[in-house]
Amino acid sequence: MRKVLQVIFTLTLLLLLTPAFSTKAATGNEVVNLAKEHIGTPYKFGGTTPAGFDCSGFLYYVYGQLGIKLPRTSSEQYQVGQKVSKANLQPGDLVLFSNTYKPGISHAGIYVGDNQFISAENAGIKISSLDNPYWGPKFTAGKRLDSVSQTKDFSDLTKSNPAYAAVMELSGKNIINGFDDQTFKPAKPVTRGQAAAIINRVLHVPTSSKAAYSDVSPNQSFYKDIVAMQASGIIQGYPDGTYRSNEYLSRAQMAVIVQRAFGGNVSGVVKASSIYDDVASNHWAGNAISTLHQKDRTTLFQTNSFRVNDKATRAEFSAAIYNTYPSK
Structure with a gap:
């Protein structure tokens, strides 16, 4: 009986200590569309709600609304997902930047397509280019989450279309x-x-x-x-x-x-x-x-x-x- 209780205790402890990432699937476009709804929301250090966001808090909120639980800070968000190159980014991917207000990973955003990303900047939630003179040199990595589907089915393109x-x-x-x-x-x-x-x-x-x-x-x-x-x-x-x-x-x-x-x-x-x-x-x-x-x-x-x-x-x-x- 004691061994059974030890096993149950150990499993419970592991569950409590393991970061919780939902397996609920969302499409990259769903992530992007939800993020765009908050364009203009003011920047607030430590903010995780539509009243005001910081960069990692914005990602934490957007993905969380779709059932995907991310870590709270940008440096922790850098540790999740599969690394993808800048050339292979797809809508819904995380984009991470280094050496902004402090050394190391210090800013995070969401790739929206066309070489652009959305994030909480000092001016609030806005879309910027990855080739922006400020952001370009600080881009560090893209990260793709297994729980974000990259399906590309289009409602106006059938298989009968020659293209x-x-x-x-x-x-x-x-x-x-x-x-x-x-x-x-x-x-x-x-x-x-x-x-x-x-x-x-x-x-x-x-x-x-x-x-x-x-x-x-x-x-x-x-x-x-x-x-x-x-x-x-x-x-x-x-x-x-x-x-x-x-x-x-x-x-x-x-x-x-x-x-x-x-x-x-x-x-x-x-x-x-x-x-x-x-x-x-x-x-x-x-x-x-x-x-x-x-x-x-x-x-x-x-x-x-x-x-x-x-x-x-x-x-x-x-x-x-x-x-x-x-x-x-």
Whole structure:
């Protein structure tokens, strides 16, 4: 009887001493959406409620609302989860920073996508870029929790869509992401700024140069990606010295950009003019268009016309990358 009581006592003690982490699953988007509800909440040192948060208290509260119990401090939060690189971060991952107000791990946030994170800063809950001059050098690690699902099912993308396999593979690798409402918006056009970011999530082009465009500044979205595409010659600007980040990409431009980024020159490729009835024999993007057709795994480009001047959609851009990029 004494042995039985000792076993029960030991098990009880272990349960009390073991940190409690719920196994309840939440999606990364659920974490991000809940976190965004508190944008503007003031900073309060030691705060763990919507009346005011400090950085680790904010994470403690947000994940706790979804049934995921985190440790209380950022240094303790650094000890949980699976480490992931900056390039492989997905919405809902923890992001940890060092040497802010004290040495070592001293700040924590939640990755929201597009190289941005949300956290409790001195100005309150806000979203910042991981490339921010202050935060960038202090980024230490990303952490992924087993209890946060990274499912990427989209309510507006069915398996019958020719781009389905492309979108699912690229979204699974955080190359292109969906929206907060669980949609992908496959027919939405892609801008030149977005194209730079998506391509650079595959290539990770290192660059220390500055943008040479009059309409591109360091504090705007996709700045480093635009600079990387400029330095590598993949996406160039216009003769007037502008980049026009918000201008939509044409399907012809898409074909050329993807070919520049991932190669794909195929010897003996058939001229685009003999494949598509709307591509002239001397079209400036002819070789890239033909190559895209020949390498197409999605059937999206197996059509009678290419529609060179139409806006490239998110589904089409995903398919073009999927057809040509080094997936292994």
